[in-house]
Amino acid sequence: MAEDIQKLRNIGISAHIDSGKTTLTERVLYYTKKIFAVHEVKGKDGVGATMDSMELERERGITIASAATFCEWKNHRINIIDTPGHVDFTIEVERSLRVLDGSVLVLCAVGGVQSQTITVDRQMNRYKVPRVAFVNKCDRSGADPFKVNEQLRARLNHQTALMQLPIGLEADLSGVVDLVTMKAIYFDGPFGEDIRIEEIPDNLLEKAKTYREELLDTASLFSDELMEAVLEEKVNDDLIYSAIRRGTLSRKLIPVFIGSAYKNVGVQLLLDGVLNYLPAPTDIENSAMDVNNENKEVKVSSDPDAPTLALAFKLEVTPYGQLTYLRIYQGSIKKGDELINSRDRKKIKVGRLARMHADKMEDITGASAGDIIALFGVDCFSGDTFTDGSLRYSFSSMFVPEPVISLSIKPKDNKSEMNMAKAINRFIREDPTFRSFVDQESNETIISGMGELHLEIYVERMKREFNAEVETGAPQVSYREAISDKAEFNYIHKKQTGGSGQYGRVAGFMEPSEDGNYEFVNAIKGGSIPTEFIPAIDKGFQACLKKGKMIGFPVIGMKMTINDGQSHSVDSSDMAFMQAAIGAFNQAYAKAKPIILEPIMKVSVECPSEFQGNVMGSINQRRGIIISCTEDGAFTTVDSEVPLSEMFGYSTTLRSSTQGKAEFTMEFSRYAKVPESIAEELKKTIAEGARKGR
Ligand SMILES: Nc1nc2c(ncn2[C@@H]2O[C@H](COP(=O)(O)OP(=O)(O)OP(=O)(O)O)[C@@H](O)[C@H]2O)c(=O)[nH]1
Numbered sequence: 001m002a003e004d005i006q007k008l009r010n011i012g013i014s015a016h017i018d019s020g021k022t023t024l025t026e027r028v029l030y031y032t033k034k035i036f037a038v039h040e041v042k043g044k045d046g047v048g049a050t051m052d053s054m055e056l057e058r059e060r061g062i063t064i065a066s067a068a069t070f071c072e073w074k075n076h077r078i079n080i081i082d083t084p085g086h087v088d089f090t091i092e093v094e095r096s097l098r099v100l101d102g103s104v105l106v107l108c109a110v111g112g113v114q115s116q117t118i119t120v121d122r123q124m125n126r127y128k129v130p131r132v133a134f135v136n137k138c139d140r141s142g143a144d145p146f147k148v149n150e151q152l153r154a155r156l157n158h159q160t161a162l163m164q165l166p167i168g169l170e171a172d173l174s175g176v177v178d179l180v181t182m183k184a185i186y187f188d189g190p191f192g193e194d195i196r197i198e199e200i201p202d203n204l205l206e207k208a209k210t211y212r213e214e215l216l217d218t219a220s221l222f223s224d225e226l227m228e229a230v231l232e233e234k235v236n237d238d239l240i241y242s243a244i245r246r247g248t249l250s251r252k253l254i255p256v257f258i259g260s261a262y263k264n265v266g267v268q269l270l271l272d273g274v275l276n277y278l279p280a281p282t283d284i285e286n287s288a289m290d291v292n293n294e295n296k297e298v299k300v301s302s303d304p305d306a307p308t309l310a311l312a313f314k315l316e317v318t319p320y321g322q323l324t325y326l327r328i329y330q331g332s333i334k335k336g337d338e339l340i341n342s343r344d345r346k347k348i349k350v351g352r353l354a355r356m357h358a359d360k361m362e363d364i365t366g367a368s369a370g371d372i373i374a375l376f377g378v379d380c381f382s383g384d385t386f387t388d389g390s391l392r393y394s395f396s397s398m399f400v401p402e403p404v405i406s407l408s409i410k411p412k413d414n415k416s417e418m419n420m421a422k423a424i425n426r427f428i429r430e431d432p433t434f435r436s437f438v439d440q441e442s443n444e445t446i447i448s449g450m451g452e453l454h455l456e457i458y459v460e461r462m463k464r465e466f467n468a469e470v471e472t473g474a475p476q477v478s479y480r481e482a483i484s485d486k487a488e489f490n491y492i493h494k495k496q497t498g499g500s501g502q503y504g505r506v507a508g509f510m511e512p513s514e515d516g517n518y519e520f521v522n523a524i525k526g527g528s529i530p531t532e533f534i535p536a537i538d539k540g541f542q543a544c545l546k547k548g549k550m551i552g553f554p555v556i557g558m559k560m561t562i563n564d565g566q567s568h569s570v571d572s573s574d575m576a577f578m579q580a581a582i583g584a585f586n587q588a589y590a591k592a593k594p595i596i597l598e599p600i601m602k603v604s605v606e607c608p609s610e611f612q613g614n615v616m617g618s619i620n621q622r623r624g625i626i627i628s629c630t631e632d633g634a635f636t637t638v639d640s641e642v643p644l645s646e647m648f649g650y651s652t653t654l655r656s657s658t659q660g661k662a663e664f665t666m667e668f669s670r671y672a673k674v675p676e677s678i679a680e681e682l683k684k685t686i687a688e689g690a691r692k693g694r
C-alpha cells in the first residue's frame with residue numbers, strides 16, 4: 001500500500017554533548033509504543049538506551065554512531081536519526097543532516113546555547129534544514145528556558161517563537177502551558193504517558209496572556225490571514241499552526257518547546273510540533289546533478305512513480321555483509337529490483353530491504369520516495385547514488401572535514417596483525433573522517449581522525465569487535481606544509497639506459513593558491529609539450545603534494561603553472577614527464593619559502609565563574625588566544641583558539657585547576673603558520689624520528 005507522503009517526517013536530533021538527545025529519543029519511542037520500557041543512558045538497570053546500542057556507547061554513556069529508528073505518532077510515520085554530540089563524531093551529524101528534511105535542536109535549560117549548539121546550527125544551515133528547538137532538562141537546578149530562548153535569538157541570530165511556558169521549574173517542574181490552545185498540560189503515570197489537560201493555573205494566567213500575544217505577533221509575520229484575524233479578534237488554533245509552519249519551513253522561524261526528557265515532561269507536545277511544523281518530504285526542494293549533462297542541476301520530485309533515485313548516506317559493515325542506509329528521493333525500490341550505481345554503473349540487486357530500529361532490522365518488501373531505509377548485502381561507498389538506470393544523476397556529496405590528529409599503531413602478535421587490517425578496512429569504508437596509511441620510512445601503520453576520542457574509540461573497537469590487540473604511539477598533530485612565495489622551475493629529466501631513454505623538460509612556476517586548494521594551470525603555447533603528456537605532469541605534481549620536503553606532511557594551497565617545456569619524439573613518455581614534474585617541483589619548492597602549518601582548534605571551556613582566571617591562564621600557557629569570555633550568572637564560558645599540539649593532556653590540567661568543575665569542547669578551526677622557533681624544533685625532532693626509523 002502506498003503511504004501518504006504528507007504523513008511522513010524524516011527528522012534528526014542534534015545538539016551539544018549530553019543535552020539529552022538519546023534520552024529524548026528513548027521517550028519518543030516509548031510514547032509511540034515502539035518500545036515498552038524506558039531505559040536510561042548509563043542507567044542503573046545496566047540495560048542502556050535503545051539507540052545507544054554499541055557496547056562502548058552504553059559503557060561511556062555517550063553516543064558514538066548515529067542510529068536510525070522509526071515510529072508512528074497520530075497517524076504519521078516519523079523516521080528519526082539520533083546523532084552524537086561529541087565533535088569527534090561530527091561526520092555522523094553531517095551525513096544525517098544531508099538526508100533529513102527537518103531537525104530537532106535540543107538545548108540544555110541550564111547550559112543554553114553551547115559551543116556545539118553553534119556548530120550543529122551551522123551544519124543545519126549548510127543543508128538548509130528547518131528546525132524546532134527543545135529546551136530540555138528544565139528539571140535541573142538553574143534551568144531557565146526563557147534565557148535559552150533569548151540566547152537562540154542573540155547568539156544564533158534566529159527568530160524564535162516560545163510555544164509554551166513551564167509550570168514550575170527545576171525540582172518543581174510539573175507541566176507546561178500550551179500558548180496555542182491556552183491550556184495547562186500535565187504528564188502523569190510512571191513515565192508521563194498519561195496526558196492531563198486543565199485550565200491554566202491562576203498565578204500563570206497573566207504571564208500566559210502576555211506570552212501568547214508575543215507568539216501571535218511573531219506568527220503574524222508569516223501570515224496575513226492570521227494578522228487580520230488578530231485585529232478582528234477571530235484567531236483560531238489552525239491559523240496559528242499554519243502561520244508557524246510557514247515560518248518554520250521558510251527557515252526564518254524556530255518554534256521553541258520546553259520540557260524534561262528525563263522527568264517525562266513535554267515530549268508528546270514536541271512530537272505534535274514535529275508533525276505540525278516540520279516538513280514532509282514534499283515540502284522540501286531537492287536537486288541532483290545530471291552526470292550526462294555536465295553535472296547540470298536538476299530538480300528531483302517525490303513522485304513514487306518517477307525514475308528511482310536514492311542516496312547511500314551511511315554504511316555499516318557487519319559480519320554478515322554490508323548494511324547500506326538509503327534515502328529514496330524519487331521513485332520506489334522493491335525487493336528484487338535492479339539498481340545502477342551512478343558512480344561506476346555497476347548493477348546491484350535488491351535482496352533484502354529493511355527499516356532500521358537502532359541495531360535491529362525490520363524487513364519490508366518495498367519503499368518509495370521520501371523514505372529512509374537500509375539495503376543488506378550491497379557493495380558500494382558512502383555517498384553513492386542509485387538509479388533504476390533510466391537516468392544518470394548523482395547527488396552532491398556531503399562536507400567531510402579533514403582529520404587533524406594521527407596515531408601510530410602496532411599489532412601485538414600475528415593474529416592481531418590480520419585482524420587489525422580487517423578492522424581498518426571496515427572503519428575506512430564506514431567513516432570518511434577516519435584514514436589510515438603505512439608510513440614508507442618507518443613501516444608503521446598510521447591512523448588519523450578528528451580527535452583523541454575518535455581514535456581511542458577505534459582502537460578499542462579493534463580489540464573488542466575484531467580481536468586485534470594493538471599498541472599505540474603518542475598522538476601526533478597532522479601538520480601541513482605550504483609555500484609562501486612564488487618560485488620558478490625549469491627541469492630536464494633525462495635518462496639513457498640501453499634501449500629507449502626517458503626525456504622531458506618542464507618549465508613554469510609555483511605560487512600559493514588563492515582558495516587554499518590545489519590548482520593546475522596549463523599555459524603552454526605552441527605545443528612545446530604535446531597535450532597527451534600534460535595529465536602526467538599534473539599527476540607528478542600531485543604526487544609531490546602528498547609528502548612535503550620539510551617535515552613530510554601533505555602540502556596544501558599550491559598553484560602550479562606550466563608555460564614551457566620540451567619533448568623528444570622517441571624518448572618522451574608519461575613516465576618521463578611525471579618524473580620531470582617531480583624534479584621541477586622539488587627544484588622550486590625550497591625557493592618558494594615553504595612554511596609549516598598547524599591545526600588551530602576552537603576551544604570552549606565552561607566553568608563556574610570563580611575559576612575563570614585559572615582557565616584563562618591555562619589557555620594562555622598553551623599559545624592560545626582568548627576570543628571571548630561570557631559570564632552568565634555563576635557560569636562563565638571562555639572561547640579561545642589554541643594550537644592542537646598544545647592541547648594534549650588538557651583535560652587533566654583543566655580538571656586539577658578547576659576541581660573538576662569545568663568542561664571543554666574543541667573542534668578544528670583552521671590551519672595557521674607555526675612560529676619559527678617551533679618549526680625549527682619540529683624539523684629536528686621529525687628528522688631524528690626518521691633516522692631512528694621511529
Ligand atoms: N536532569 C535531567 N537530566 C537529563 C535529562 N535528559 C537527559 N539527562 C541526562 O543527561 C545525560 C546525557 O543524556 P543523553 O541522552 O545521553 O545525552 P545525549 O545528548 O544523547 O549525549 P551524546 O549523544 O553523547 O551527545 C544522561 O545522564 C541523562 O540521564 C533531563 O531532562 N533532565
Ligand SMILES: [Mg+2]
Nearest residue numbers: 021022062063
Ligand atoms: Mg546520545
